[in-house]
Amino acid sequence: MNNNSVTHEEMLGHILGSTGKLLRARFDQRLSDEKIGVNSMQAIALLHIIVNNGDCNQQQVADCLHQDKTMITRIIDSLEKGKFVRREIDSADRRQKLLQVTSLGRKLHETVNQVAQEIEKEALKNIGQQELLTCYQVLEKVRNNLSP
Amino acid sequence: MNNNSVTHEEMLGHILGSTGKLLRARFDQRLSDEKIGVNSMQAIALLHIIVNNGDCNQQQVADCLHQDKTMITRIIDSLEKGKFVRREIDSADRRQKLLQVTSLGRKLHETVNQVAQEIEKEALKNIGQQELLTCYQVLEKVRNNLSP
DNA sequence: TTCGTATAGTTTCATATGCAACTATTGGAA
DNA sequence: TTCCAATAGTTGCATATGAAACTATACGAA
Numbered sequence: 001m002n003n004n005s006v007t008h009e010e011m012l013g014h015i016l017g018s019t020g021k022l023l024r025a026r027f028d029q030r031l032s033d034e035k036i037g038v039n040s041m042q043a044i045a046l047l048h049i050i051v052n053n054g055d056c057n058q059q060q061v062a063d064c065l066h067q068d069k070t071m072i073t074r075i076i077d078s079l080e081k082g083k084f085v086r087r088e089i090d091s092a093d094r095r096q097k098l099l100q101v102t103s104l105g106r107k108l109h110e111t112v113n114q115v116a117q118e119i120e121k122e123a124l125k126n127i128g129q130q131e132l133l134t135c136y137q138v139l140e141k142v143r144n145n146l147s148p
Numbered sequence: 149m150n151n152n153s154v155t156h157e158e159m160l161g162h163i164l165g166s167t168g169k170l171l172r173a174r175f176d177q178r179l180s181d182e183k184i185g186v187n188s189m190q191a192i193a194l195l196h197i198i199v200n201n202g203d204c205n206q207q208q209v210a211d212c213l214h215q216d217k218t219m220i221t222r223i224i225d226s227l228e229k230g231k232f233v234r235r236e237i238d239s240a241d242r243r244q245k246l247l248q249v250t251s252l253g254r255k256l257h258e259t260v261n262q263v264a265q266e267i268e269k270e271a272l273k274n275i276g277q278q279e280l281l282t283c284y285q286v287l288e289k290v291r292n293n294l295s296p
Numbered sequence: 297t298t299c300g301t302a303t304a305g306t307t308t309c310a311t312a313t314g315c316a317a318c319t320a321t322t323g324g325a326a
Numbered sequence: 327t328t329c330c331a332a333t334a335g336t337t338g339c340a341t342a343t344g345a346a347a348c349t350a351t352a353c354g355a356a
Contacts, residue, residue, distance in 0.1 A: 012268060013171030014192050018214040019287050020165025022294055027161060044162050059334060066166040068314055073336060095321045095334040120160060125293045131286050138275055138283040139167050145273045146170055207304060216344050221306060243304040243351045 016139075023123060030115050036108070037082055041067070043112045045075045049085055049099045050109055057096040084108050164287075171271060178263050184256070185230055189215070191260045193223045197233055197247045198257055205244040232256050 027040040038046065048061050058076060062069040076099065079085045084105035090096040101109075124132065175188040186194065196209055206224060210217040224247065227233045232253035238244040249257075272280065 011192065012271065013168050013175060013188065014213070015168070015284070015287055016164050017168025017172060019291055020161050020163070020168055022214070022291065023161030024165060026294055040161065044159065057334070065162070066170070069335070070314060070337085071312095074313095093322070093334085097335075123160065123290050123293050125289075127286055127289050131282050134279050135283045135286040136163070138279050139163055141273075141275050142271050143167055143170065145271050146174055205304070217305070218307085218344060219342095222343095225306095241304085241352070245305075 012142075023119070026123075027116065027119055030119065031112070034115070036111055036115070038079070038084070038108065038112065041065075041071070042075050042079055043109075043116070045072065046079060046084060046101070046105060046109055046112070049079075050101050050106065052099075054088075054098055054100045056099055057090070058099070059096075061099070079105070082108075160290075171267070174271075175264065175267055178267065179260070182263070184259055184263070186227070186232070186256065186260065189213075189219070190223050190227055191257075191264070193220065194227060194232060194249070194253060194257055194260070197227075198249050198254065200247075202236075202246055202248045204247055205238070206247070207244075209247070227253070230256075 024040045027043075030036075031039055031043065044065060045061055048064055049056065052060070058072045059069060061067075061076075062072045065072075067075075076085065076087065080087060082104075083102055086100045086102060087097040088100060090098050172188045175191075178184075179187055179191065192213060193209055196212055197204065200208070206220045207217060209215075209224075210220045213220070215223075224233065224235065228235060230252075231250055234248045234250060235245040236248060238246050
């Protein structure tokens with residue numbers, strides 16, 4: 001049996017998942033050690049809200065971050081509790097809640113971004129721009145291939 | 149603000165994790181639909197046991213699969229319950245349990261491998277060998293950069 | 297021999313997760 | 327207008343997960 005080949009065939013999902021887990025664990029560790037007040041998922045949601053400030057609802061965050069909307073409810077709960085974002089009911093469609101970042105949220109993001117960049121720098125040591133780009137493209141293709 | 153750049157900086161762990169999750173969900177769905185009798189993690193552990201038949205303990209499986217040993221105990225429990233593997237106490241060191249695949253386990257692996265290859269084929273559509281190799285290498289480097 | 301420390305594996309417990317059911321609202325069709 | 331199906335968000339519940347405590351065994355040092 002060609003073990004390496006079989007292993008690779010069977011392992012792609014596992015390699016991606018466990019490497020991602022490792023990265024997120026490192027990120028969460030730093031965020032927790034430095035008492036920054038959010039975890040990695042909350043930080044990523046906050047970034048999305050900043051980029052689309054006042055113009056995105058929770059479902060859009062869920063779709064974009066590939067998370068269950070239940071999860072997003074809970075993430076926004078904690079971000080709102082920390083006064084980093086506000087939920088505003090959309091007057092044009094009262095089912096939706098539009099998300100707005102606060103100045104405290106922007107300040108938090110700067111701190112979080114600092115930590116994120118340090119970790120990425122460590123994680124991407126000795127990896128060339130072109131290699132990394134190829135890797136992102138492959139991941140993007142995989143995602144598209146599997147999306148319905 | 150350069151949104152794209154910031155997004156990428158902060159997102160690598162998330163992209164890896166969620167793409168891995170998507171792949172494993174697809175795999176688990178097939179394994180469940182076709183009543184194959186194991187889930188993706190169990191299948192991956194089984195592969196490792198086949199490759200190192202009779203010559204690996206649970207801790208080695210944990211290290212290799214980057215999983216908590218608690219998880220491995222549970223995975224081996226179910227594999228043993230299904231009569232796919234056996235635990236044998238190592239007579240040279242009675243703390244260890246050496247793992248051995250059964251013929252039923254080998255049979256199961258063939259079925260699982262079939263499904264895995266179909267999913268990988270779908271996931272890797274339109275991705276060149278070289279690109280894929282680069283992607284694996286980047287992931288390997290990331291893992292090494294973060295390992296203590 | 298008798299400790300003390302280290303390691304393999306299991307169990308316990310508290311937390312994280314996500315599906316499914318629920319509420320509130322919309323918008324189109326009868 | 328009055329339904330009815332669809333959508334946004336929340337909540338309840340059952341399962342998955344992993345850290346820490348625990349058991350059993352090994353092994354080197356006093």
